Amino acid sequence: MPKKRRSRANTKQIARERVRILWELARERALENPHLAKQHMADARRISRKVRERLPVDIARRLCRGCGMVLIPGRTCRVRVRHNRQTHVAVTCLSCGAIRRFPVRRQR
Numbered sequence: 187m188p189k190k191r192r193s194r195a196n197t198k199q200i201a202r203e204r205v206r207i208l209w210e211l212a213r214e215r216a217l218e219n220p221h222l223a224k225q226h227m228a229d230a231r232r233i234s235r236k237v238r239e240r241l242p243v244d245i246a247r248r249l250c251r252g253c254g255m256v257l258i259p260g261r262t263c264r265v266r267v268r269h270n271r272q273t274h275v276a277v278t279c280l281s282c283g284a285i286r287r288f289p290v291r292r293q294r
């Protein structure tokens with residue numbers, strides 16, 4: 187591997203692509219091999235951290251914050267719409283039981 191010859195922008199671009207690829211792999215494997223899927227996402231996090239970026243929002247919100255599991259409704263997580271207080275979607279990770287809540291904004 188050549189050392190540090192890529193520009194910073196290029197490095198970030200490559201990092202993002204790798205994160206995408208790992209995400210796709212993790213999603214494909216989430217059901218048959220959750221452990222491997224978690225491993226992929228741990229790698230993705232490490233890559234993001236290296237270039238000082240966060241995981242893309244669309245990926246981050248489909249991962250369990252507790253255990254890093256890929257959240258697939260009806261398979262690895264339970265999704266419920268709750269109407270107590272503010273209407274929100276409660277996502278329960280079936281792997282570790284962590285609950286995440288996403289507020290629902292009604293459009294009028």
Ligand SMILES: [Zn+2]
Pocket residue numbers: 250251252253254255279280281282283284
């Ligand atoms: Zn979890």
